Amino acid sequence: MLEKYKYTEKVSKTVLRSRRKSGELPPLPKLADLNPSLQPDLSVVFIGYNPSIRSSSAQHHYAHPTNLFWKLFNESQILRVATDGKYAHPCSAQDDWGLVKYGIGFTDLVLRPTQNASQLTKQEIKENVPRLCAELKEYRPMVACFVGKGIWEHVLKNIGQVQALKEFRWGRQEIQLEGCDVFVIPSTSGLVSLSYQEKLKWWLQLRDYLSGVRSARLQERDCSNVMVNRQFSSAGEDVPKMKEIAASDIERLVDLLDELYEKKSAGERVIVAVCGSPGSGKTSVTNIIIDRFNSRHGRPIGLVVPQDGFHYSMKELMGMDDPQLMVARRGAEFTFDAQKLVELVRRIKAHPSEMIYAPSFDHKLKDPVNDAIKISPEKKVILVEGNYVCLEKEPWNVISKLVDTRWMVAANLDQIRERIIKRHLEAGISSTREEAEARTDHNDMVNGEYIRNNSCDVDLIIRND
Structure with a gap:
């Protein structure tokens, strides 16, 4: 694993020579504070240092033309995510107050405008930290996003979390603030000498x-609705319900495979896509199902083909545009060769009489091994197992169209998290529980949320709690 970038924000300063006599200060106009734009249950609140003079004059957040905030906001499609795809129109500073209805809010560490943040006094910064914390406590956004490392550092110092300063990394922070998840991105100021692409990466x-x-x-929320639906159902209401089978009920699961197998014409294959979050136990479940299926038929006519073999190799990752990001997020859907997997599934379906080879993944080498899995003509039932095999995103979504049915292995989120932490410790990926928890929360659990949010409708839920 490569060491992550630890950027520092270097501010370039332009020295202006003044004709004003020494000790003579220009008269300062009365500048209006820029008030927060907040309401309860926001998805994200962006927290700046303090308003610029331009923002104060315009009474809009991040209004200076050299500030990259709105360009990064639009390119990263934050509005689309906050509205679950309902809205994705470009926004500018003039739209800031209206974004609160879409779940996006704004506030600052200090509300007093200055030409630059260095003109703030230590005392007023100290006095404003409790105000900011009170805002977060009252409105409870899902994510408090600090637009600049320095802002977060001031908060940590004033709440007594000095140790967190030494362990700082960009992105999701280990500690919460007033019950809110904290995410820190580089300042969007035009004075900060960090490239646009580096800033965009964190957005x-x-x-x-x-x-x-x-x-x-x-x-x-959906789980709560399911509980309500079940109450109605027990009272006599006819409520549609997703078919669920416990992972422990192997015989019923094998029966389903048998039904599909018996319906196929001679020479045709049954192909099942089995998806699930990391830690759901899909690999164990699919292997148990196939072992029992083969035992029932007295010969090895079933096979599991894991998605893991389609990881990009470390060499391939290192040759990509942002190797540090690709290595850090290894396991995310964009670190797999989805097109290659689609081509394999297409070939398995179209050429049942051919010998076909698929890659596996060597967990000791941490790399795929080509042609390690033999898919012989006698293999009549294939379970294609992996996190992303039921995604709606192209080209993954082609798999759902090629297979006979789609299954998802699901489990309680707390249980999933503990399984992954244990896996990282046992595999030596993490040396301490703290490291394992950080890796799990920053990568695996994020991938799991993505899978649950972006997979197509499945035909069966296998409960593996």
Whole structure:
């Protein structure tokens, strides 16, 4: 694993020579504070240092033309994520107050405008930290996004979390603030000498993280609705319900495979896509199902083909535009060769009489191994198993059209998290529980939210709690 970038925000300063006599200060106009734009249950609140003079004059957040905030906001499609795809129109500073109805709010560490943040006093910064914390406590946004490392550092110092300063990394922070998840991105000021692409990288990670958080909240709401529906159903209401089978009921699951197998014409294959979040146990479940299926038929006519073999190799990742990001997020859907997997599934379906080879993944080498899995003509039932095999996103969505049925393995989120932490520790990926928890929360759980939010409708839920 490569060491992550630890950027520092270097501010370039232009020295202006003044004709004013020494000690003579220009008269300062009365500048209006820029008030927060907040309401309860927002998806994200962006927290700046303090308003610029331009923002104060315009009474809009991030109004200076050299500030990259709105360009990054639009390119990362934060509005689309916050509205679950309902809205995706470009926004500018003039739209800031209207975005609150879409779940996007704004506030600052200090509300007093200045030409630059260095003109703020230590005392007023200290006095404003409790005000900011009170806002977050009252409105409870899902994510508090600090637009600049320095802002978060001031908060940490004033709430007594000095240790967190030493362990700082961009992105999702280990600690919450007043019950809100904290995400830190580089300042969008035009004075900060960080490239646009480097800034955009963290905005894209914010987008993905926000998508995952919203998905989890929606899932909690859906679970509540399911409980209500079950109450109605027990009272005599006819409520449609997704078919569910416990993972422990192997015989019923094998019966389903048998039904599909018996309906096929001679020479045709049954292909099942089995998806699920990391830690759901889909690999174990699919292998148990196939072992029992083969045992029932007295010969090995079933086979599991894992998606894991379609990881991009470390060499391939290192040759990509942002190798640090690709390595850090290895396991996310964009770190797999989806097109190659689609081509394999298409070939399995179209050429049942051919010997076909598929790659596997060597967990010791941490790389795929080509042609390690033999798919012989005698293999009549194929379970294509992996996190993303039921995604709606292209080209993954082609798999759903090629297979006979789609299954999802699901489990309680707390149980999933503990399984992944244990896996990282046992595999030596993480040396301490703290490291394992950080890796799990920043990568695996985010990927899981993405899967639950972006997979197509499945035909069966396998409960593996």
